[in-house]
Amino acid sequence: MTNAAAAPLPSSETLADLSEGEVLARIFPRLPGSDAQLLGPGDDAAVLRAPDGRYVVTTDMMIQGPDFRLAWSTPHDLGWKAAATNLSDVAAMGARPTALVVAIAAPPSTPIWVIEGIADGLRDGCEALAPGCGVVGGDLSASDALTLAVTAFGDLEGREPVLRSGARPGDVVALAGRLGDAGWGLSLLFRLGVDADGTPDAALAAALRERHPREIGAQLAPEPPIDRGPAAALAGATAMLDVSDGLAIDAGRLARASGVGIDFDSTTLGGQVERALGGGEDHGLLATFPAGTELPDGFRRLGVVTAAAGVVLVDGTPHTQGGWDPYRGWDGAAG
Amino acid sequence: MTNAAAAPLPSSETLADLSEGEVLARIFPRLPGSDAQLLGPGDDAAVLRAPDGRYVVTTDMMIQGPDFRLAWSTPHDLGWKAAATNLSDVAAMGARPTALVVAIAAPPSTPIWVIEGIADGLRDGCEALAPGCGVVGGDLSASDALTLAVTAFGDLEGREPVLRSGARPGDVVALAGRLGDAGWGLSLLFRLGVDADGTPDAALAAALRERHPREIGAQLAPEPPIDRGPAAALAGATAMLDVSDGLAIDAGRLARASGVGIDFDSTTLGGQVERALGGGEDHGLLATFPAGTELPDGFRRLGVVTAAAGVVLVDGTPHTQGGWDPYRGWDGAAG
Incomplete structure (x- = not known):
């Protein structure tokens, strides 16, 4: 039947x-x-x-x-x-x-x-x-x-592209999107979404997703704030990039391309500062705006652009970056 | 030393x-x-x-x-x-x-x-x-x-794109590029570029390429007549496509898209008619032109467009097509 x-x-x-x-x-x-x-x-x-x-x-x-x-x-x-x-x-x-x-x-x-x-x-x-x-x-x-x-x-709808290289000392550093959730979701999957042999397990992962929908969802089906890109351009963003390899690494890229430094205010990075700085695959938009700009909806201030070329700071102290590299970071045996 | x-x-x-x-x-x-x-x-x-x-x-x-x-x-x-x-x-x-x-x-x-x-x-x-x-x-x-x-x-430099769907009965069918060499080159490699176990062998393939530079070269490093595409458009081509899966199959696609038939003159297909019709990866340009068009340099006449919708003929007789399919044609064990 x-x-x-x-x-x-x-x-x-x-x-x-x-x-x-x-x-x-x-x-x-x-x-x-x-x-x-x-x-x-x-x-x-x-x-x-x-x-x-x-x-x-x-x-x-x-x-x-x-x-x-x-x-x-x-x-x-x-x-x-x-x-x-x-x-x-x-x-x-x-x-x-x-x-x-x-x-x-x-x-x-x-x-x-x-x-x-x-x-x-x-x-x-x-x-x-x-x-x-x-x-x-x-x-x-x-x-x-x-x-x-x-x-x-x-x-581009007639606008100039917003490059990584346009940040100037004194600009405000701002972000649209989430920080650290996707990276944390991946670490949860690697720790708790695998069986005793370390093999990825569908049932365990599904249960994990029910318990941690925010973090697992950010990893498996991210929701980047796409319409904030044009909004930032219209608001006069001087530089912008997609945060794909972690906030600290990508801030370093923007800093080097612009010949400036970026100083994050740790109080803006949530309760888990290292998770916010180091987590990959956030796919938020990190942008810089001239001081005094009214930030577009969805952007929040994270810090300020400094003159120290290529340096990423947190509360004025240099931040040591970890890194993701496609050929060093992948272990085929890990699943 | x-x-x-x-x-x-x-x-x-x-x-x-x-x-x-x-x-x-x-x-x-x-x-x-x-x-x-x-x-x-x-x-x-x-x-x-x-x-x-x-x-x-x-x-x-x-x-x-x-x-x-x-x-x-x-x-x-x-x-x-x-x-x-x-x-x-x-x-x-x-x-x-x-x-x-x-x-x-x-x-x-x-x-x-x-x-x-x-x-x-x-x-x-x-x-x-x-x-x-x-x-x-x-x-x-x-x-x-x-x-x-x-x-x-x-x-497109201001021109309309040349689609597959514009051929009309009475148009001339013409080709720029080679026919059958690339497919023949691949069959040579599969027969003679492998060791006794059927494993692809670099030394055998290199020797084969020296003996058959035209066919092996057409397979491994094709030289499609790229500049003939814009030339055909300027000459008034009514339809055009890249011959990637063999002349007969691709002519069938053009015929179905245009609602016409294509009749090849076998005397224009070289000494190996089936090799010319069936060989894949030629990457020549098959185009149709209004009758009386002076064909652009590099194009040669292969036949005529007929009213018989979707049919590929050779000397007026329907041609039975073979076929290449990415999921049926590939045997992972073949190398």
């Missing part, structure tokens, strides 16, 4: 069961459209509008193993995060995200519902974080490890 | 020995600049010119195993081919390629000279095939399989 109340089982079809055309036919209706699209998927290339004669471009790859574990992330999370992290790089230029192209490589044994879930995550991420931004093209390939390569585009 | 005449050994340093910043410092000087670049690598995103208010975008991923074998392709080949195949998709819209962004994922044990060789191949491919086109940004990640994800951009 069937149980009419049970949720429908996801299709057991795999990529190997379907032609490339059939896979695309499953994906396309799920993808968000782009307001900038003049010609979308289906030809050799897409054509996009660039109303002010320029466009912003960034690219980022996410790979099963180094960048995510299928035991921890749902397919929807993967699509959402791939969109969110790229949208944040566009926003950090002061641009409005307009479109994505998405290349997915997956093992032939991958169930089609995994690819459909990624498409749903791309759609929901774009709709929530950057309405009007959509997927205009892509590529499907075979691989051993699930891989998402996203390239994102943005419209 | 050192032998002063010996070639310098490639550096034995690996990605794991270097910081991300050090790797980028090795790569950047090797990459070609883009004439369209307003802001290049080093910030959260690049900014590119779009003089006519539009831009063309395409993306493609190449993965060690399904898409290439390190025993057969040099790093220079990989960079060259990653550029060439993406440039060809831009050209197939009638656009001039302007820029690439390149994401590379590689095992930490990868020698730095492999990444440098890829960068050199990207540069030489752009300089040879699309002068003025350059690399404006990218991403470095860790992975088990060497992976290149390239997104390419183009400028």
